[in-house]
Amino acid sequence: MSATASAPQIHNRVQQFIGTPRKMFINGKWVEAASGKTFPVYNPATGEVMARVAEGDREDINRAVKAARKAFESGPWPVMTASDRGRLIWQLGDLIEQHLEEFAQLESLDNGKPLSVARVADVPLAVDLFHYMAGWATKIEGNTIPFSPKYLAYTRREPIGVVGQIIPWNFPLLMAAWKLGPALATGCTVVLKPAEQTPLSALLLAELVAEAGIPDGVVNVVPGYGETAGAALASHNDVDKVAFTGSTEVGKLIVQAAAGNLKKVSLELGGKSPNIVFDDADMSKTISGAASAIFFNHGQCCCAGSRLYVEKSMFDNVVSGVVDEAKKIKVGPGFDAETDMGPLVSKEQLDRVTGYLQSGFSEGAEAVVGGRKKSGAGYFVEPTVMVKTNPNMKIMREEIFGPVVCAMPFSDVDKLIAEANQSEYGLAAAVWTRDISKAHRIAEKLRAGTVWINCYNVFDPAMPFGGYKQSGWGREMGHDVLELYTEVKAVCAAI
Ligand code: NAI
Ligand code: MG
Numbered sequence: 001m002s003a004t005a006s007a008p009q010i011h012n013r014v015q016q017f018i019g020t021p022r023k024m025f026i027n028g029k030w031v032e033a034a035s036g037k038t039f040p041v042y043n044p045a046t047g048e049v050m051a052r053v054a055e056g057d058r059e060d061i062n063r064a065v066k067a068a069r070k071a072f073e074s075g076p077w078p079v080m081t082a083s084d085r086g087r088l089i090w091q092l093g094d095l096i097e098q099h100l101e102e103f104a105q106l107e108s109l110d111n112g113k114p115l116s117v118a119r120v121a122d123v124p125l126a127v128d129l130f131h132y133m134a135g136w137a138t139k140i141e142g143n144t145i146p147f148s149p150k151y152l153a154y155t156r157r158e159p160i161g162v163v164g165q166i167i168p169w170n171f172p173l174l175m176a177a178w179k180l181g182p183a184l185a186t187g188c189t190v191v192l193k194p195a196e197q198t199p200l201s202a203l204l205l206a207e208l209v210a211e212a213g214i215p216d217g218v219v220n221v222v223p224g225y226g227e228t229a230g231a232a233l234a235s236h237n238d239v240d241k242v243a244f245t246g247s248t249e250v251g252k253l254i255v256q257a258a259a260g261n262l263k264k265v266s267l268e269l270g271g272k273s274p275n276i277v278f279d280d281a282d283m284s285k286t287i288s289g290a291a292s293a294i295f296f297n298h299g300q301c302c303c304a305g306s307r308l309y310v311e312k313s314m315f316d317n318v319v320s321g322v323v324d325e326a327k328k329i330k331v332g333p334g335f336d337a338e339t340d341m342g343p344l345v346s347k348e349q350l351d352r353v354t355g356y357l358q359s360g361f362s363e364g365a366e367a368v369v370g371g372r373k374k375s376g377a378g379y380f381v382e383p384t385v386m387v388k389t390n391p392n393m394k395i396m397r398e399e400i401f402g403p404v405v406c407a408m409p410f411s412d413v414d415k416l417i418a419e420a421n422q423s424e425y426g427l428a429a430a431v432w433t434r435d436i437s438k439a440h441r442i443a444e445k446l447r448a449g450t451v452w453i454n455c456y457n458v459f460d461p462a463m464p465f466g467g468y469k470q471s472g473w474g475r476e477m478g479h480d481v482l483e484l485y486t487e488v489k490a491v492c493a494a495i
Contacts, residue, residue, distance in 0.1 A: 008115065008335065014105045017204060018051040024060060024223055025206035027067035028216025034059035039225070041200060044112035044343040045333035045378045053199045056224030058232040061191065064220035065238050068162045068189040071217030077189065080215075086137035088214050089184050093130030095208040096123065096173075103173055103201055108334035110198045111172060112342035112379070113297060115334055125459065126177035129477070132461035133181035140186060140482060145490075153492040159187035160264060160485050161240030164233040166226070166254070167202075168246045169195035169345050170300040176202045178476050179243055180219060181461075186485040191220045191239070193230050195246075197346050199223035226250065237261045243484065244268070245302075248399075248425075248470050266474035266484045268302065268466055270399040271427030273448065274420035275305030275456065276410075279314040281432035285454065287321035293430065293456035294405040295329060295383050298341050300349070302471075303428035305456055306400060308407040309416055315409040319387060322405065323369045326383035331374060343379040344402060350379040353402030360386055360395040365406070391419055399425070413442075421447045426468025430456050449475065 021038050023030040037055040042048065056064075071077050077085075096103060103126075104118035113122070142155035163183050167175040172194060183190050194202035206221040222229055230250075234242050234257035241264040244254045248269040258265045275293050277286055293305030310318045334342035344350050354373050361371070370384030384404040389396050396406050410416040420429065430452040431439045443451040449466045452458060459465070464478035474484045 008337065010109075011102050011105050013102050014109070017102075017106070018109070018200065021052040022054065022200070022203050022223075024054045024056055025203065025209075025219070025221040026060070026064045027071075027220065028210060033057065033224075034063070039196065039223075041110060042197075042346065043109055044345050045335070047347070047377050047379065050109060051200060053203070053223045056193070056222035056229040058228065060222050060224070061229055061232040061236060064191040064222050065162060065164075065233075065236050067217035067220055068191050069238055071215060072159070072162055072189040075217065076215045077218050078187065082138045082140070085184065085187060086134045088212050089130050089137060089181065090134035091212040092208060092214065093127045093134065095212055096130065096205070097127045099204070099208065100124070100127075103204065106200045106204060107173055107198075108342070110200045111169060111345055112334050114339045114342055116337070116339075117297070118334075122171055122174050126174050129174070129177040129181045129461045133185040136182070136185040136479070136482060140486065142488070150494060151492055152495050153490065156489045156491060157482075157486045158489055160487050161188060162238060163188045163190050163485065164236065164239045164242040165190055165192045166230050166233060166242065166244045166246065167192070167194055169198040170297060170302075172198040173201040173205065175245055176205055179245075180205075182476075182481040182485050183243075184214070184218070186482060188241075188485050189218045191222060191233055193222050193224060193233055196223070196225045231257060234258060235260055239263055241265070241485070251472070264484070266476075267472040268474075268476060269425075269427075269470060269472045270401075271302045271304065271425045271467065271471050272307060272397065272399055272423045273303055273305050273425070273428040273430070274307045274309055274423075274446070275430045276416065276420060276432065276442065277308070277310045277314065277318055278431070278433035278435070278438070279311040280434045281314075282434060282454070283314070283317065283321065286432040287318060288325060289432065289454075289456050290318065290405075291322045291325035295326065295341060295403050296457055298344055298381075299403040300345065300401050301457070303450065303457065304401075305428075305430055306405055307396060307420070308405050309410050309420060310407060312409045312411045315407070319368060319385060319407050322407070323385050326369045326385055329383045331380050331382065333378070341383065341403065344381055345379070347379060349401065350381065353381050353400055353404065356395055356398070356400045356402070357384065357404065360389070360393060360406070363393045363395070365389045365393060365395060370403070391422060397423065417442065417445050421445075424470045427466075427471035428452070
């Protein structure tokens with residue numbers, strides 16, 4: 001990575017970490033791939049290879065599942081008290097906090113996001129998640145069911161078993177935390193496959209898993225490609241559950257792969273979230289809110305506010321306000337201190353996003369700002385606001401996963417709600433208005449797993465997150481996630 005005047009130094013440990021090929025973490029040990037293969041990790045700001053990582057495949061997944069099964073059934077993990085388990089999870093959160101700068105730098109180099117954002121969002125949210133889930137370890141309870149004096153009936157909430165977790169590249173560390181936290185709190189064991197685009201922070205996390213004292217085999221991290229390592233994990237017969245975050249297309253493949261042993265499946269998939277602005281909204285907050293709803297993380301958020309519906313009388317104002325915000329965004333390498341928006345994660349995503357821009361133009365949409373790739377190296381796309389859109393356009397229906405918002409005016413509220421819900425997705429939505437009754441009425445009508453009112457992209461480990469319709473199955477975070485990682489056993493004794 002070329003140093004510029006404003007770029008901070010790469011942390012010594014980060015330099016060291018990316019300077020040597022990284023191995024995979026199986027049964028508490030760092031091992032090469034069975035095939036001996038490694039794969040390249042690119043810096044999206046330059047398009048250059050910056051690290052190499054062991055390339056996991058079926059054989060490595062087999063080894064990792066075996067280790068996870070053993071750790072689930074014997075050894076210290078299944079006999080540990082809930083309190084001790086909670087302490088280990090808390091300790092993992094503390095260790096991440098102690099290594100905040102290293103994680104932030106790895107995320108920025110690997111994913112492209114601004115270092116300043118990784119420092120205040122990705123890493124602290126991962127710390128919070130582990131701390132929150134640590135508390136749940138001691139609070140997983142069953143019920144007694146007094147249906148007859150002749151029987152003692154009660155339920156036990158038991159860990160589901162060996163869990164395969166497949167995560168994406170948009171928030172690499174945070175997605176690992178969302179997955180690992182509840183699995184550990186409930187006493188499961190895990191094989192985690194990070195995205196091939198961004199495997200580095202999960203490998204640093206595995207070092208801390210060992211340092212925290214989490215027993216060998218409880219967490220295994222096998223980097224590799226989706227079609228090989230990912231598919232092997234999803235179809236593995238000795239895996240009890242698979243948790244996946246990524247594209248809806250691959251989500252459907254996961255469901256098919258899981259059919260072999262009918263393992264439980266949870267999915268957090270795509271979105272095309274409507275962001276609705278009424279003319280009575282507080283525009284001093286709404287305009288910057290609508291801009292950050294789409295431009296945060298370069299639009300590479302499953303819940304990005306990518307369809308902007310604005311009440312007709314305010315349409316021009318809001319659009320020109322969001323356009324002004326877009327013009328203020330400094331696009332550049334994540335490591336530069338002035339950067340607000342980094343590159344997209346990969347050449348594939350760059351091609352996908354620019355392909356959507358072309359499709360929008362050919363269907364008659366217009367970019368008021370942006371609309372192009374930035375010239376030069378790296379996978380940079382200009383923040384873009386599209387107008388003259390209509391609901392049938394591909395850019396209004398499909399997930400772009402880039403910094404591209406499609407704006408539409410509305411005048412009739414019932415029609416608006418029908419249109420907002422007219423999507424195969426249902427992950428998130430937002431409403432901006434000063435009329436709180438209207439806001440809650442509309443929140444009820446929107447078919448989405450999260451509805452934000454006068455805010456956007458607000459997350460907390462205590463708030464469940466997940467999708468209606470083709471945005472997924474199940475809820476992550478909050479107490480709802482515990483259901484995804486536990487089985488309920490009814491015990492009934494004649495007395
Ligand atoms: P993807 O769904 O292919 O990748 C996500 C994860 O799934 C990665 O770890 C990948 O290795 C794995 N994977 C891929 N194919 C697999 C298979 N056959 N079996 C098991 N695992 C497999 O997403 P991709 O290709 O990186 O991005 C494509 C689009 O997906 C994006 O443009 C975006 O629209 C959407 N996406 C949504 C995300 C979300 O947070 N919901 C995150 C990433 C992508
Ligand atoms: Mg893919």
